[in-house]
Amino acid sequence: MSSIERKLHEALADEADRVRPATDLAERVRAVVADDRQARMRRRLRTALVALGLLAAFAGLLWGMTRSATPYRVHGGGAMxxxxxxxxxxxxxxxxxxxxxxxxxxxxxxxxxxxxxxxPLTGKSYIILTDIVYYLIFTAYILFTVQFAPKPGWRTLTGEGVTPAQLSSELSRVAGILVIIGVLHGLNIVLMPVLGRLFSLNRRLAAPTTTAPSEREAIGRATGDDDRW
Incomplete structure (x- = not known):
């Protein structure tokens, strides 16, 4: 151990000896834990309310559409x-x-x-970027598959009601996006460790192996040693 390192260690050790734990540390820790637990409960409650609201809206939409639709069951069509x-x-x-x-x-x-x-910062940025990609894929898929006019195979004898062909097509849309997200998510799970290793290796290679002169001078001034090595 050099003189600079020894003096720096002694200075930090002396400063650590003068530090005393706060008397209200336990209370503050318990308060932080309680706040975190309450925040988690609020997030779960908010998620549950949003899910219930979406389900209720979807069920109400189906009920309202069915009630207001022209009946086609007699001629092989649906009720909407x-x-x-x-x-x-x-x-x-x-x-x-x-x-x-x-x-x-x-x-x-x-x-x-x-x-x-x-x-850690790279990991947070990676998660944000994957979220952006996720929503872009979902948005593009919906826009690509939305229909503004019935397909020729969806027409019934008396009009444009729901047919088994349309029902199969709509179910295929839902299954298609689940397959796409599942495949991309599986690839992400496999590739993420590889990317993590590459980023870690790149950071280690870019890290300086010796202390820069400016850093040595700052350490020397902090410890009272002005030698220039």
Missing amino acids: DWWMLELATNVLLVALALWLGPFIKRFGRAYAADVFHDN
Whole structure:
């Protein structure tokens, strides 16, 4: 150990000896824990209320559309017009995006923190970027698959009601976005450790191996040693 390191160690040790723990430390820790528990409960309650509200809105939309639709059951059609099921599917896709994104993020934070333990800020930025990609994919998928006119195979004998072909198409839309998000999420899980290793290696290679002269001078002034080595 050099003289600079020894003096720096002694200065820090003397300062640590003069520090005394706060008398209200236990109370503050308990208050922080209680605040965190309450914040988690509020987040869970807010999420549950949002989910219930979306489900209620979706159920009310289906009920209202069915009640106001022109009946086609006699001629092989559904009990609602085609655009009603199309609108309900779009609402379901939006609700699925708003629910699935935070759900994945909630259980992915610990995994990202473990992968980017050497680069916490990089891990946070990575999560934010993946959230942006997630919502961009969902938005693009909805815009690509939305229908403003019934397909030729959806028409019934007396009009444009819901048919099994349209129902199958709408279910395929929901299944398609789940497959896309599942595949991309699986690739993300596999590639994230590789990226974490690359970022850690890059940071280690970029870190200086010796103390810069300006840093040595600052340490010397802090410890009272003005030698220039």
